[in-house]
Amino acid sequence: MDTIFRKKTDIQEIEEKLPEGKQPDRTPVDDKVEVPYSEYEHTKGHPFIVDYFNLGGTWEDPQGGFLEEVTNIQDYINSLINSGEINNSLSAVKNRLKAMEKENNLKEEERIIVKIGILSAYARFLNDKDTLKGKVRKYGTR
Numbered sequence: 001m002d003t004i005f006r007k008k009t010d011i012q013e014i015e016e017k018l019p020e021g022k023q024p025d026r027t028p029v030d031d032k033v034e035v036p037y038s039e040y041e042h043t044k045g046h047p048f049i050v051d052y053f054n055l056g057g058t059w060e061d062p063q064g065g066f067l068e069e070v071t072n073i074q075d076y077i078n079s080l081i082n083s084g085e086i087n088n089s090l091s092a093v094k095n096r097l098k099a100m101e102k103e104n105n106l107k108e109e110e111r112i113i114v115k116i117g118i119l120s121a122y123a124r125f126l127n128d129k130d131t132l133k134g135k136v137r138k139y140g141t142r
Contacts, residue, residue, distance in 0.1 A: 036088045037081065048090060049073050052097060053116055069120035073097075076123035079130065 040048040049070045050059050059066045077086075077093055086092040100119055101107055109115045 034090055037077065037090055037093045038088050040090065047074055048093060049077075052094065053112055055112070055116075066116055069116045072120040072127075073116075073123045076127050079127060 035043050037048060044051070046059070047070055049055075050066075053066075055066055055070070058064070059070060061067075077096065080086045080096065081088050086096055097119070100122060101109075101115070104118050104122055106115050106118060
């Protein structure tokens with residue numbers, strides 16, 4: 001009773017034969033998958049805000065860096081993502097940052113120091129406002 005039910009077969013490539021002069025329809029595959037915003041810092045080594053504003057490698061310097069500003073904006077964006085107000089994607093974060101620039105009339109502003117300073121203060125204000133609203137809801141005070 002040495003019966004073999006299956007035999008190992010080699011997988012051979014099946015070539016699709018096309019009429020002469022025809023090329024196979026091949027769409028390019030994009031190997032780059034967009035990293036979620038929350039994972040960006042882990043994969044790139046710096047926050048997305050640094051790349052968005054082109055702050056370079058000196059953004060963390062205690063003297064003349066932008067650590068506080070980047071942290072304020074990041075905290076606000078993270079709170080929006082955690083509350084479900086925006087998606088955890090780079091495109092959603094870019095759209096929100098552009099909207100913040102428009103709300104503060106910074107579209108034409110070329111000076112990064114001014115732009116990031118104003119957006120940082122605005123993000124801090126929005127975070128404080130949302131925290132205050134949360135406390136009012138929690139404690140039910142008027």
